[in-house]
Amino acid sequence: MNTTYTLDELCALSALPKRTVRYYVQLGLVDRPEGETRAARYFQRHLEQLLTVRRLSGGGLSLDRIAAVLKGDIDAVIEPRRAPGTVEVRAHITVADGVDIQIETSRLGIGPEQLRRFAREVIALYERIQQEKPDEPTP
Template sequence: MNTVTKKRTLDELCALTQLNKRTVRFYIQQGLVDRPIGEKRGAYYSETHLEQLLTIQKWKEAGLSLERIKELLKFDQGEHVVPPLRPKQPGSVEVWSHIHIQDGLEINIQPERANMTPEQLRSFSQQVMQLAEQFSADNKGE
């Protein structure tokens, strides 16, 4: 088992992530990225630092704020689990799809939060409609 940790300088870390030094230092200051290992000229960065920065970049590109990213990083403990949703704030706006299946049966869904494309949502709705028709037919036959 290889336990050797790749030691990187700040310049190397910046080159790999395409971030500037100021941004990396800001992320460290804000608690988004761990402090470097060691001090002064002997300080170095590990794979963990690289992974933290790449994760921050991914979430920033997805449109998350640094505040939300910080919450997600605190929640993430190395597991690939969906983090808890933020509590709703007064005045927040949500977009829901309301799909009528049949009398008395409707679907309310947030496609973005459910991670569904319009095609997937359409397919899902059609499958629910077919299932509802089967239940209705079974109930009429009894």
């Protein structure tokens, strides 16, 4: 059986106000309901779309970027929101003068020895690139 929802039910399930749901429909982030006004019916896909938009928006993506993600034009890269007072430990690797890498070690999931190996490999790659001749301009 295909469960249907009224706008009120959909708003309660998604924890979004009616105005926001209507706005998301207007923008095309959520499919239009079947029927109009009080007879409008929403389905599970509408709820899933709303929850996806809410999750992406909560992750800091703009509505334009969310639209691109939903169309498949770009991947969603969500930076977690950090609460005030959050402490982060980062590794700072200097590859060369003007070339630095910052790594959030708590999210990377590798140990100190792997991190040192990563640094050695990046530095070696940078040095190889520096030794190559610049590409010849093509006519």
